[in-house]
Amino acid sequence: KQMLSGDSLKGVEMELRKEDGTRFPAEISFSSDERSDESSIRTIIIQDVTERKLAERDLLNARDQLFRSEKLASIGRLSAGVAHEILNPINIISVELQILQTMENLSPEVLEELKVCMAQISRIVAIAEDLKQFSSIPEKKMIMSDINGVIARVLTLYATQLKIEGIETEVQYQPDLPVIAMDREKIEQVILNLITNAVAAMEGEEIKVLRITTERETMFGKNDQLKIMIADTGMGIKSEHMSKIFDPFFTTKGEGKGTGLGLSISYGIIHDHGGSIWAENNELGGASFCVRLPVKTDIEKNQY
Ligand SMILES: Nc1ncnc2c1ncn2[C@@H]1O[C@H](COP(=O)(O)OP(=O)(O)O)[C@@H](O)[C@H]1O
Ligand SMILES: [Mg+2]
Structure with a gap:
């Protein structure tokens, strides 16, 4: 309609269909030039922009991935540092608990409680070890x-x-x-x-x-x-x-x-x-x- 009314347009994006039914992204431009003899020339350009769309999508993906890796790198440095700091005192606690466990005359209840503590410490160590892997030193x-x-x-x-x-x-x-x-x-x-x-x-x-x-x-x-x-x-x-x-x-x-x-x-x-x-x-x-x-x-x- 716009074209018939003599408007001109540049770079309108639209999805079009080919003869075989497949769809493709297109960019359409048209213009009409009135000529002195009352006739006019209408030019319409339809460009298949599939390649460009794919490139744009790749670029967006690349940006997204870059953002993620930068975010990860900073989280990595921080968490690896924290994990390292946590592991030192945890090691000391773990040694102390092991010493306690070897003491004589401990009641079964106390031994049981110590075992629970050791198990939880192992869990902290596992998490901290995971965190350390973030640092890609x-x-x-x-x-x-x-x-x-x-x-x-x-x-x-x-x-x-x-x-x-x-x-x-x-x-x-x-x-x-x-x-x-x-x-x-x-x-x-x-x-x-x-x-x-x-x-x-x-x-x-x-x-x-x-x-x-x-x-x-x-x-x-x-x-x-x-x-x-x-x-x-x-x-x-x-x-x-x-x-x-x-x-x-x-x-x-x-x-x-x-x-x-x-x-x-x-x-x-x-x-x-x-x-x-x-x-x-x-x-x-x-x-x-x-x-x-x-x-x-x-x-x-x-x-x-
Ligand atoms: N094969 C899978 N099928 C369905 N969901 C998955 C699958 N792999 C990962 N996920 C989802 O991604 C989340 C994060 O996975 P991950 O980073 O390995 O942490 P975790 O396994 O400790 O939850 C999972 O909690 C789950 O929701
Ligand atoms: Mg997992």
């Missing part, structure tokens, strides 16, 4: 490793528990993946965190399938990537939680159960490796966690 031991091997090792560690929980495991490794530079222990920890979460999410479900896949993704003009996916048939992630699950201390698990640190630690580790990590809900239920790691053809030291 460069202690990284980068070695060329095979991601399929890393996953297989973690699965071996987990085999008994998966069996007890009645979880069926399906793995689909792409063979002949290139080895990539990684801090093997840290990447193992990420895989372990993701599997632990998947196992917890499937508690009480009728169908329990843990599916792990690896593949190489070919990128144009960039390093290739390895993509690791860990999918479960658990309760899935509520949409209002999606943006929070990687935040430190975010947990939906009951008190004393989750620390809310697993995913944020994993996030830090993957970003330290120049990769990315994200979560999706599966169409048929359950959640998938995906990790991308860049393929470097040779070790470029201090690259991460």
